[in-house]
């Protein structure tokens with residue numbers, strides 16, 4: 001392909017993108033396709049000869065598009081959002097065009113320096129102290145793994161990487177039973193092991209880690225000769241939005257000199273609203289590591305996960321490696337690949353720059369505030385449906401409910417709703433029961449989109465009940 005052809009096709013694709021978004025609301029939200037249906041339309045073997053872009057794009061329309069679930073659909077109420085505000089898409093187009101590897105300062109000075117400034121813009125937006133620096137990672141899973149590895153290294157006097165973990169005793173990490181599965185996996189991969197991730201029952205209206213139970217668990221472990229290494233707290237858990245009381249958890253951490261990580265992957269975005277911080281984030285400035293995904297609720301296209309660090313040194317001492325071919329000379333500069341597990345890194349800061357400049361923090365706050373209000377409104381509508389039950393009250397913009405009937409009926413309603421296609425919801429589990437989750441957070445969803453879901457749920461329920 002030469003650049004004149006590229007010019008033609010990129011214009012066509014830009015037009016296609018606009019059309020896609022303008023007509024998105026007419027498509028079913030979740031793909032209406034059966035497993036294997038897409039794969040069987042693709043040739044088994046790669047072509048030996050070149051094909052025309054017309055043909056490739058025509059196949060994209062007929063084969064690929066019917067197999068897509070539409071995450072930017074205004075009636076996407078499943079999981080958590082993966083928003084892609086239009087200005088962040090434009091930034092991604094530029095990033096894709098330049099296609100730089102941003103592993104070292106010298107491999108992309110602007111990307112590195114922009115990253116430093118964008119992390120600081122977000123720090124200010126969240127009102128974290130100036131002492132925090134940070135890094136942009138691909139996902140919260142990677143940030144959490146970095147933090148867990150740091151817990152491991154710190155608890156072993158930074159000898160785990162060198163000597164391995166053999167003979168080092170059981171390192172223990174503490175959290176509530178509401179943590180995301182990425183915390184389990186971080187403990188598997190870090191060599192700590194599932195059984196050494198101590199999950200304490202969540203309590204109270206926000207399903208928080210009980211600081212007394214935490215203290216007792218640590219004391220018991222110390223008596224048994226185990227080695228406490230860290231505590232992981234959450235603001236806005238994935239299941240039902242569980243949010244820990246941060247101060248009491250931090251007090252226990254300080255007493256035992258434990259490294260602390262806060263998972264605010266989803267709810268961190270809402271902390272740009274000052275009125276929410278007292279309630280959710282009191283004491284946050286005591287955490288060693290905090291992760292928040294601008295690629296969820298905030299609007300920066302996936303992938304974009306910010307990890308704030310009160311002191312980057314423990315993580316650098318855990319992850320930094322400098323073979324000869326990566327050495328740079330001259331001025332002291334930041335090489336962000338030393339802060340993370342992968343070496344290669346994309347220019348992720350540009351979309352934050354485009355996003356925040358295009359809406360201002362006020363524009364982003366307005367969306368989040370609306371989502372929270374609308375979530376409360378639809379929650380009341382569902383509560384009023386005969387036999388329906390709100391299982392967990394809204395935490396920010398997430399609540400969960402049950403229709404009349406057993407767990408299988410809950411799943412039947414979820415599946416029927418998603419087959420219907422007008423809205424998209426997913427199930428969760430809470431205290432041993434299946435629940436139906438509802439979250440409001442798609443970037444340009446309207447009150448009308450949200451309220452429509454009530455009618456759809458009633459309609460589909462009537463059909464299957």
Ligand SMILES: *Cc1c(COP(=O)(O)O)cnc(C)c1O
Pocket residue numbers: 080138139140141142180182234236237238263264265266293305
């Ligand atoms: C989404 C989510 C994660 C995982 O985020 P990734 O960026 O997909 O790894 C972790 N924790 C919470 C609370 C989440 O909502």
